[in-house]
Amino acid sequence: xxxxxxxxxxxxxxxxxxxxxxxxxxxxxxxxxxxxxxxxxxxxxxxxxxxxxxxxxxxxxxxxxxxxxxxxxxxxxxxxxxxxxxxxxxxxxxxxxxxxxxxxxxxxxxxxxxxxxxxxxxxxxxxxxxxxxxxxxxxxxxxxxxxxxxxxxxxxxxxxxxxxxxxxxxxxxxxxxxxxxxxxxxxxxxxxxxxxxxxxxxxxxxxxxxxxxxxxxxxxxxxxxxxxxxxxxxxxxxxxxxxxxxxxxxxxxxxxxxxxxxxxxxxxxxx
Amino acid sequence: xxxxxxxxxxxxxxxxxxxxxxxxxxxxxxxxxxxxxxxxxxxxxxxxxxxxxxxxxxxxxxxxxxxxxxxxxxxxxxxxxxxxxxxxxxxxxxxxxxxxxxxxxxxxxxxxxxxxxxxxxxxxxxxxxxxxxxxxxxxxxxxxxxxxxxxxxxxxxxxxxxxxxxxxxxxxxxxxxxxxxxxxxxxxxxxxxxxxxxxxxxxxxxxxxxxxxxxxxxxxxxxxxxxxxxxxxxxxxxxxxxxxxxxxxxxxxxxxxxxxxxxxxxxxxxxxxxxxxxxxxxxxxxxxxxxxxxxxxxxxxxxxxxxxxxxxxxxxxxxxxxxxxxxxxxxxxxxxxxxxxxxxxxxxxxxxxxxxxxx
Amino acid sequence: xxxxxxxxxxxxxxxxxxxxxxxxxxxxxxxxxxxxxxxxxxxxxxxxxxxxxxxxxxxxxxxxxxxxxxxxxxxxxxxxxxxxxxxxxxxxxxxxxxxxxxxxxxxxxxxxxxxxxxxxxxxxxxxxxxxxxxxxxxxxxxxxxxxxxxxxxxxxxxxxxxxxxxxxxxxxxxxxxxxxxxxxxxxxxxxxxxxxxxxxxxxxxxxxxxxxxxxxxxxxxxxxxxxxxxxxxxxxxxxxxxxxxxxxxxxxxxxxxxxxxxxxxxxxxxxxxxxxxxxxxxxxxxxxxx
Numbered sequence: 001x002x003x004x005x006x007x008x009x010x011x012x013x014x015x016x017x018x019x020x021x022x023x024x025x026x027x028x029x030x031x032x033x034x035x036x037x038x039x040x041x042x043x044x045x046x047x048x049x050x051x052x053x054x055x056x057x058x059x060x061x062x063x064x065x066x067x068x069x070x071x072x073x074x075x076x077x078x079x080x081x082x083x084x085x086x087x088x089x090x091x092x093x094x095x096x097x098x099x100x101x102x103x104x105x106x107x108x109x110x111x112x113x114x115x116x117x118x119x120x121x122x123x124x125x126x127x128x129x130x131x132x133x134x135x136x137x138x139x140x141x142x143x144x145x146x147x148x149x150x151x152x153x154x155x156x157x158x159x160x161x162x163x164x165x166x167x168x169x170x171x172x173x174x175x176x177x178x179x180x181x182x183x184x185x186x187x188x189x190x191x192x193x194x195x196x197x198x199x200x201x202x203x204x205x206x207x208x209x210x211x212x213x214x215x216x217x218x219x220x221x222x223x224x225x226x227x228x229x230x231x232x233x234x235x236x237x238x239x240x241x242x243x244x245x246x247x248x249x250x251x252x253x254x255x256x257x258x259x260x261x262x263x264x265x266x267x268x269x270x271x
Numbered sequence: 272x273x274x275x276x277x278x279x280x281x282x283x284x285x286x287x288x289x290x291x292x293x294x295x296x297x298x299x300x301x302x303x304x305x306x307x308x309x310x311x312x313x314x315x316x317x318x319x320x321x322x323x324x325x326x327x328x329x330x331x332x333x334x335x336x337x338x339x340x341x342x343x344x345x346x347x348x349x350x351x352x353x354x355x356x357x358x359x360x361x362x363x364x365x366x367x368x369x370x371x372x373x374x375x376x377x378x379x380x381x382x383x384x385x386x387x388x389x390x391x392x393x394x395x396x397x398x399x400x401x402x403x404x405x406x407x408x409x410x411x412x413x414x415x416x417x418x419x420x421x422x423x424x425x426x427x428x429x430x431x432x433x434x435x436x437x438x439x440x441x442x443x444x445x446x447x448x449x450x451x452x453x454x455x456x457x458x459x460x461x462x463x464x465x466x467x468x469x470x471x472x473x474x475x476x477x478x479x480x481x482x483x484x485x486x487x488x489x490x491x492x493x494x495x496x497x498x499x500x501x502x503x504x505x506x507x508x509x510x511x512x513x514x515x516x517x518x519x520x521x522x523x524x525x526x527x528x529x530x531x532x533x534x535x536x537x538x539x540x541x542x543x544x545x546x547x548x549x550x551x552x553x554x555x556x557x558x559x560x561x562x563x564x565x566x567x568x569x570x571x572x573x574x575x576x577x578x579x580x581x582x583x584x585x586x587x588x589x590x591x592x593x594x595x596x597x598x599x600x601x602x603x604x605x606x607x608x609x610x611x612x613x614x615x616x617x618x619x620x621x622x623x624x625x626x627x628x629x630x
Numbered sequence: 631x632x633x634x635x636x637x638x639x640x641x642x643x644x645x646x647x648x649x650x651x652x653x654x655x656x657x658x659x660x661x662x663x664x665x666x667x668x669x670x671x672x673x674x675x676x677x678x679x680x681x682x683x684x685x686x687x688x689x690x691x692x693x694x695x696x697x698x699x700x701x702x703x704x705x706x707x708x709x710x711x712x713x714x715x716x717x718x719x720x721x722x723x724x725x726x727x728x729x730x731x732x733x734x735x736x737x738x739x740x741x742x743x744x745x746x747x748x749x750x751x752x753x754x755x756x757x758x759x760x761x762x763x764x765x766x767x768x769x770x771x772x773x774x775x776x777x778x779x780x781x782x783x784x785x786x787x788x789x790x791x792x793x794x795x796x797x798x799x800x801x802x803x804x805x806x807x808x809x810x811x812x813x814x815x816x817x818x819x820x821x822x823x824x825x826x827x828x829x830x831x832x833x834x835x836x837x838x839x840x841x842x843x844x845x846x847x848x849x850x851x852x853x854x855x856x857x858x859x860x861x862x863x864x865x866x867x868x869x870x871x872x873x874x875x876x877x878x879x880x881x882x883x884x885x886x887x888x889x890x891x892x893x894x895x896x897x898x899x900x901x902x903x904x905x906x907x908x909x910x911x912x913x914x915x916x917x918x919x920x
Contacts, residue, residue, distance in 0.1 A: 014723065017737075020794070021798050024755055089644035092637050115897065122658030125662060145651045168356065174344020177632075188359055208861065212880075
């Protein structure tokens with residue numbers, strides 16, 4: 001009897017935990033389809049007439065549309081360059097650079113220690129002086145610090161997990177270091193590398209502070225979303241919810257990939 | 272023509288030399304096994320011949336060509352790795368033919384060679400599979416096929432069987448040996464398993480601490496071990512070692528044990544000299560009272576090995592074991608006598624560990 | 631292509647770009663910190679250590695320092711505590727792989743949310759008039775509670791969101807780590823009649839000491855980047871109750887008159903303190919975990 005009660009209790013607790021994890025997001029999704037009068041009620045409403053007005057408002061709003069476009073450009077370009085420069089560097093760090101490799105890796109990691117504000121403040125002046133303040137190019141440039149360092153940070157262990165024997169077997173067949181990298185290490189490590197790129201994408205997509213300080217008219221979606229609160233007198237909760245949903249969707253698409261990355265890195269790390 | 276010559280090879284990591292001035296000649300067509308405990312430098316030697324490790328000092332020649340500074344792909348060698356090192360993103364056929372395709376050989380030439388090696392190793396049904404869908408033994412065969420198809424001047428095997436279970440290991444060992452009889456390609460095979468080395472090798476290079484301890488045919492190594500280390504490393508059950516003193520009449524005595532030694536084998540022994548005797552369990556057997564060169568002991572334990580049994584006895588407070596087919600007659604507590612011929616006794620210098628043969 | 635060309639070709643562009651950007655930002659910060667530059671006018675003079683000396687007399691700076699330290703302690707310990715607790719709970723109670731995976735997926739969602747989005751979601755839920763949480767509080771007869779407007783609650787309320795995002799994420803990681811542990815020591819402890827909680831306290835968690843330390847470090851680094859969350863949820867308020875160093879530096883350098891030099895001095899100090907602290911923790915943690 002006691003066992004049944006405790007089993008039920010743990011089930012209930014786990015259910016509650018899932019509600020805590022997902023509830024806030026689902027509630028926001030619901031809110032995105034509500035009219036304001038369905039939101040501003042003393043008792044929260046679960047049943048209401050859904051409306052697409054909030055999304056229509058967002059997509060009609062040029063600032064938000066531009067924000068979306070800017071985000072897409074800045075994030076894809078900075079992640080692409082980060083991957084193109086970072087992945088070969090990570091392979092070299094994992095395989096060829098024995099003596100100074102650790103120091104370089106520590107330098108790359110230490111960039112992640114840097115508080116973003118310590119980058120943002122000097123860069124705002126430098127950008128103003130160079131005339132690249134409030135440009136997408138400027139944003140991409142600072143984001144490269146994040147993307148390159150994150151890609152290297154996550155890709156070095158991915159290449160470490162490629163069996164060294166495979167690369168040596170390829171070298172025995174006459175492959176140059178470039179061929180070994182391109183035809184063997186890269187395809188074998190590809191799943192983990194893909195996860196690393198997705199993680200980097202999420203980081204940059206979510207970034208607020210640098211975009212907020214280094215851009216004004218050409219800001220990214222998080223900046224635009226953060227400024228909606230001051231759109232009018234009344235807080236447009238429905239619109240905010242809809243904007244939140246738009247902001248949330250791209251990272252969530254990759255949740256399965258992130259799970260895979262987690263599984264391989266946890267298992268690889270504990271051999 | 273693919274003999275291998277290594278002269279004054281030095282390999283150091285930092286200031287620490289792991290191999291210091293090693294010389295080695297391997298004649299054409301020979302099957303040589305590098306044998307030794309882990310960390311003795313045997314894999315490092317193999318990898319330097321393969322070109323996977325740089326050589327700190329010295330020269331490596333393959334077939335008369337200096338390959339010391341050549342990249343691995345230009346040395347005409349093929350290697351089979353312990354982990355098989357198959358390319359996980361390629362099919363078995365692509366794995367095997369990668370090297371040939373890379374060299375730009377025409378398809379029409381590759382196909383018959385693939386069929387030939389695949390048939391020889393029984394891989395024909397698996398050519399379209401990915402390596403991860405094969406058993407360990409099949410993966411090992413793919414690795415061998417990949418090495419064979421290139422018809423290299425030298426085959427290198429780096430502990431290729433140690434990831435397999437005992438039965439399969441024996442089977443593949445035989446196959447590798449057969450393959451060598453057929454192809455006659457110079458082969459270096461690294462292992463830490465002395466039984467594997469004894470069964471497969473034309474010649475064994477026994478290494479210790481980065482140096483060659485002894486080099487010779489399996490028979491030479493087994494019957495005339497050059498040192499205590501070699502004698503201890505080769506043969507199961509392991510050799511018994513007894514500290515003894517030479518007495519007049521070419522007899523070595525240690526407590527109640529008195530064994531006469533062969534004057535032909537050990538002409539230089541002098542009375543009073545300290546020696547370490549080596550007695551192989553397999554050379555000894557039960558004897559009747561009064562037999563020469565007998566040792567009297569009390570049985571501690573009998574280990575059944577099927578056709579034979581190892582009897583562990585206590586003699587003067589130390590354990591000495593021997594192997595006999597009549598082990599079922601004895602039980603713990605029995606007093607037994609066992610003996611061996613004088614020419615089967617090994618003697619070593621107790622300080623240097625070198626064999627006293629001919630000395 | 632030889633090995634050395636390959637090494638140079640792959641390593642140099644990435645590292646050179648990173649080094650340049652890092653040096654430019656640090657060099658720039660030092661340069662600006664020694665002058666009296668503002669965003670309003672391009673003229674400036676060198677003022678030496680003036681900005682640093684003024685920082686030492688700035689009570690708002692010390693307030694921000696205190697809030698930052700508090701924030702680090704609360705979020706790091708909260709995240710790890712929650713993660714360890716929940717992962718042990720799930721490890722013990724959920725055996726079916728399907729359910730475990732579903733829970734893991736659910737727990738991964740919050741951390742993927744952009745900070746800005748998470749901040750909005752929770753601000754909406756915390757709202758005294760129309761938030762779900764206050765509705766639930768009302769059902770229990772409490773409230774309405776001003777979660778974000780009450781200075782004594784605001785920091786905790788924001789920290790809850792951070793722990794919601796990262797604690798659940800780390801739960802998944804710790805759970806995966808526990809699954810990879812060898813079974814033998816756990817089974818040995820079971821044969822010794824250890825209770826379930828004793829097995830975790832004395833066997834599994836000590837075996838995970840190294841990874842847990844790294845997780846704490848990762849979280850400590852990540853907690854420094856909570857500007858987004860606080861900025862959207864409270865903007866540093868009410869008063870200065872949630873004003874961390876990066877928020878104060880942002881307010882000083884960009885919002886209020888653009889006192890770039892003063893903000894640079896502040897961010898330099900922040901950089902110095904965190905780099906030294908993390909380098910020490912990193913090296914010590916490596917030694918301790920080994």
